[in-house]
Amino acid sequence: MKLIHSLPASTLESMSQALKAGRLKPPYTAFSVAEWAPQAARESLASEFSSLQTLGFTPSTLAITIEALAEDAAARQRAIDQIQLVWTSPDEEGPHVRDTSVVVRQLLSEARQSLWISTYSIFNGQEVFLPIEEAWSVRPELEVVLILNIPPNQDAAVEKYAWSFWKYHWPWTRKPAVFYDPRSSEKTPATPACQHAKCILVDGVTAFITSANFTESAHERNIELGVLFRDNPRVAGSIRSKFESLIGDGFLKPLPAG
Secondary structure, three states: OHHHHHOOHHHHHHHHHHHHHOOOOOOOOOOOOHHHOOHHHHHHHHHHHHHHHHOOOOHHHHHHHHHHHHHHHHHHHHHHHOEEEEEEOOOOOOOOEEEHHHHHHHHHHHOOOEEEEEOOOEOOHHHHOHHHHHHHHHOOOOEEEEEEOOOOOOOOHHHHHHHHHHHHHOOOOOOOEEEEOHHHHOOOOOOOOOOOOOEEEEOOOEEEEEOOOEOHHHHHOOOEEEEEEOOOHHHHHHHHHHHHHHHHOOOOEEOOOO
């Protein structure tokens, strides 16, 4: 059934209906299957049908089997359609490619229940985070969590970063929960490390994993690549669960309030 397995869902569904209606029936020949296969594959398709008949498949049981294959093929295609490449690049053409800045703005504005953002670097946060502040005005129940990186080699690095973040990147009254990796802010760490994960999680079902930081250059000018998983609670839930574990175990600390 190698060839039958390779056919698209629409073709399999049509074939199943033809078997049920009696339009496709033994003996299976290249001519009788011509509607469902290109010319070069008709002999092979007829041969597969004949082999299945030899194994005891009647038109009715074959129709049921092919209908199940159609449903499986359709499910696989839906999964493919829910995964999109997201680029920042000078050339934005290509199949299934969307622009980073467009996707980020859309994700920030469409969150209804929860929004988790992890990034390494922020520039002009007041502008890039504005859609969240606007969303809060109409959806005050929205949970917002930010996971950031604090640059090292500064005296009182955490306090200085917190002051700067709340003043320039998040100047609004209502504040999200913000966490950071304390190892990144150490002035002379024995083993340097930083919070470098970059992703956006929306409502526990959508995950955007990207090389892009939360900066205008990353969203608009650099060459950056990401993958958007739509309607995929397994991916989104797995990422959130890991962050929650890091917070719960103390590896990510809350940023001091401004």
